[in-house]
Amino acid sequence: xxxxxxxxxxxxxxxxxNAVTQAIAKSSAGDTIEIQSGTYRENTTIDIxxxxxxxxxxxxxxxxQYKGQIMSIWASGTTISGIHFIRCGxxxxxxxxxxxxxxxxxxxxxxxxxxxxYFCIFLLKSDSCIIRQNxxxxxxxxxxxxxxxxxLWKSQHAIxxxxxxxxxxxxxxxxxxxxxxxxxxxxxxxxRYGLHFMFSHRNQYTGNRFTNNGAGVAVMYSNHVHMxxxxxxxxxxxxxxxxxxxxxxDSRINQNRFEKNSVAIYMEGSNRLTIEQNNFIRNGWAMxxxxxxxxxxxxxxxFSGNSFDVSTNGSEDHNHFVQNFWDKYEGYDLNxxxxxxxxxxxxxxxxxxxxxxxxxxxxxxxFVVSIFERIEKIMPVITPVNLYDEKPLMKPVxx
Amino acid sequence: xxxxxxxxxxxxxxxxxxIGYTLFLLLTSWGIFLLDDSTSKSLISLVNIxxxxxxxxxxxFSTIHFYNSYEFIELMLAQPVxxxxxxxxxxxxxxxxxxxAYLVGAGIPLMIFDGSATAVTMIASGxxxxxxxxxxxxxxxxxxxxxxxxxxxxxxxxxxxAVIYDALLLLLLFLFxxxxxxxxxxxxxxxNPVDLARLMVLLKMDVAALMGMTGAVYxxxxxxxxxxxxxxxxxxxxxxxxxxxxxxxxxxxxx
Numbered sequence: 001x002x003x004x005x006x007x008x009x010x011x012x013x014x015x016x017x018n019a020v021t022q023a024i025a026k027s028s029a030g031d032t033i034e035i036q037s038g039t040y041r042e043n044t045t046i047d048i049x050x051x052x053x054x055x056x057x058x059x060x061x062x063x064x065q066y067k068g069q070i071m072s073i074w075a076s077g078t079t080i081s082g083i084h085f086i087r088c089g090x091x092x093x094x095x096x097x098x099x100x101x102x103x104x105x106x107x108x109x110x111x112x113x114x115x116x117x118y119f120c121i122f123l124l125k126s127d128s129c130i131i132r133q134n135x136x137x138x139x140x141x142x143x144x145x146x147x148x149x150x151x152l153w154k155s156q157h158a159i160x161x162x163x164x165x166x167x168x169x170x171x172x173x174x175x176x177x178x179x180x181x182x183x184x185x186x187x188x189x190x191x192r193y194g195l196h197f198m199f200s201h202r203n204q205y206t207g208n209r210f211t212n213n214g215a216g217v218a219v220m221y222s223n224h225v226h227m228x229x230x231x232x233x234x235x236x237x238x239x240x241x242x243x244x245x246x247x248x249x250d251s252r253i254n255q256n257r258f259e260k261n262s263v264a265i266y267m268e269g270s271n272r273l274t275i276e277q278n279n280f281i282r283n284g285w286a287m288x289x290x291x292x293x294x295x296x297x298x299x300x301x302x303f304s305g306n307s308f309d310v311s312t313n314g315s316e317d318h319n320h321f322v323q324n325f326w327d328k329y330e331g332y333d334l335n336x337x338x339x340x341x342x343x344x345x346x347x348x349x350x351x352x353x354x355x356x357x358x359x360x361x362x363x364x365x366x367f368v369v370s371i372f373e374r375i376e377k378i379m380p381v382i383t384p385v386n387l388y389d390e391k392p393l394m395k396p397v398x399x
Numbered sequence: 400x401x402x403x404x405x406x407x408x409x410x411x412x413x414x415x416x417x418i419g420y421t422l423f424l425l426l427t428s429w430g431i432f433l434l435d436d437s438t439s440k441s442l443i444s445l446v447n448i449x450x451x452x453x454x455x456x457x458x459x460f461s462t463i464h465f466y467n468s469y470e471f472i473e474l475m476l477a478q479p480v481x482x483x484x485x486x487x488x489x490x491x492x493x494x495x496x497x498x499x500a501y502l503v504g505a506g507i508p509l510m511i512f513d514g515s516a517t518a519v520t521m522i523a524s525g526x527x528x529x530x531x532x533x534x535x536x537x538x539x540x541x542x543x544x545x546x547x548x549x550x551x552x553x554x555x556x557x558x559x560x561a562v563i564y565d566a567l568l569l570l571l572l573f574l575f576x577x578x579x580x581x582x583x584x585x586x587x588x589x590x591n592p593v594d595l596a597r598l599m600v601l602l603k604m605d606v607a608a609l610m611g612m613t614g615a616v617y618x619x620x621x622x623x624x625x626x627x628x629x630x631x632x633x634x635x636x637x638x639x640x641x642x643x644x645x646x647x648x649x650x651x652x653x654x
Contacts (some may be wrong), residue, residue, distance in 0.1 A: 262608065282439065282609030305439035307608035327440050357576045360607065363590055365597055367451050368565040
């Protein structure tokens with residue numbers, strides 16, 4: 001290892017025992033450390049106490065050998081890029097991560113690869129950090145013995161974009177994170193949630209894809225969340241949801257696509273949401289709305305090919321459905337304004353019965369059940385009286 | 400026997416009822432596909448036809464056909480031909496003709512407009528239902544010499560499998576809602592050929608909902624190859640036993 005030129009201070013690092021740690025010890029704030037390709041095994045965690053630009057040249061491998069953390073960042077303004085992190089320690093007591101960032105701001109972590117780590121990128125109380133274009137792949141098998149891909153705790157103004165995360169416990173996890181943006185990430189095949197956040201207000205999620213995750217996406221106890229142009233698909237299983245909303249309020253869910261999930265949107269205790277211009281295609285249930293949700297407006301969505309459009313457990317409904325396209329709508333449009341002249345009731349009697357006896361699904365599409373549904377359409381007894389779309393669209397919304 | 404099959408088949412295919420049946424299927428399925436923009440919705444409408452109309456037409460037509468061909472059968476019996484050969488030939492002829500009508504009437508539109516795995520499943524289960532109900536028709540017809548009685552039995556059989564069975568199942572489901580009887584009820588459902596066909600289609604069409612079910616018994620059992628094999632076996636039993644029984648009755652019958 002040697003400085004390339006005295007004033008500019010770019011330190012080149014070549015494979016040797018503790019090479020990276022020694023280089024950092026010699027450097028001073030604002031220096032650049034270029035790690036050349038090869039495999040590096042350090043005896044201790046690499047602590048970064050002053051701001052550095054650490055750059056991998058030719059995809060160098062930092063091997064944690066399953067012993068504790070690989071890198072800790074304690075200095076603001078640090079950038080990490082182009083490094084391949086593998087095998088950080090696993091523990092039940094300590095949340096070991098490939099990169100852990102402590103109480104700093106303006107750290108950028110970009111274009112790194114993570115493989116077989118416990119937690120991968122872990123931010124604590126950090127401000128204005130950027131996590132971009134990383135590829136994260138884990139080998140999670142059990143929830144108890146695996147960590148999250150990108151984990152943020154008590155942070156703000158983070159930008160997480162264009163990452164690809166798979167095989168972790170949760171793809172992206174937020175707790176007490178505010179004013180952050182999550183854009184264009186792909187989170188797939190994680191054993192728990194593709195995206196999971198709690199108590200994280202005023203965040204934006206745009207253009208992400210959450211697919212094939214064990215339990216889909218779960219968002220809880222937050223407000224002022226904007227979810228736009230995301231794709232939620234193939235999240236299937238008995239406890240699996242495209243999007244699970246628990247105690248979410250004053251949020252917007254726009255222009256998303258929900259395809260082939262067991263339940264596309266599950267709402268519990270969620271109030272004043274705007275759900276507009278989403279596509280619900282071939283899901284088991286497009287929406288399951290608990291009776292404790294109120295004041296949401298569901299409009300201009302397309303519901304097509306879902307086994308059940310809407311189901312609820314109450315006899316009344318306090319949400320507003322208007323101008324959606326329902327492929328099961330059988331009404332007419334005499335004045336040709338493209339709005340059906342009779343209201344559509346999206347909750348079928350069988351969906352209500354199945355809330356009580358889920359196993360009744362085995363009789364679905366039976367002749368007897370069709371007869372019941374006809375009768376209920378003529379004389380509604382069981383389905384919620386005020387849950388209907390008074391202006392159903394005759395044609396799908398173009399999205 | 401081939402000669403008998405050929406004769407019966409040609410006879411039935413030329414009959415006005417079967418041509419009408421084929422045209423009906425063709426028109427409805429074609430119409431449904433053309434009228435609805437989304438194929439998934441058309442498939443749902445078609446399922447209802449397959450599960451209700453198909454068994455009804457198969458069983459009534461075959462019963463009446465059997466009674467109408469009594470004179471032909473009597474004539475054949477005067478020849479040196481085994482009874483079993485005549486009966487089997489007549490059965491295969493009728494079953495083939497109805498299957499053909501179904502394939503032309505619903506199979507072709509299904510393949511043209513959809514062609515997915517769902518369509519293939521629907522065609523297969525439709526054929527299975529046709530075979531089962533022709534067998535049941537022959538059983539009904541061999542039970543009595545009286546045409547009106549035989550047709551009555553046939554209609555009742557259809558009504559039982561298409562409506563009463565499921566209604567009873569639903570009742571059981573409610574009565575035992577608090578008990579772990581899922582496997583038992585699933586087993587009972589498997590015993591009805593109409594339900595069996597419905598489950599197979601359901602598995603292709605509502606897979607997302609099925610996988611969301613509590614106690615994943617259902618998707619596990621049916622989704623696997625084992626489930627498919629069991630379903631195939633059960634339907635085969637439904638084709639074979641009514642036929643064999645009716646053959647036995649026919650063999651011993653004083654005509």
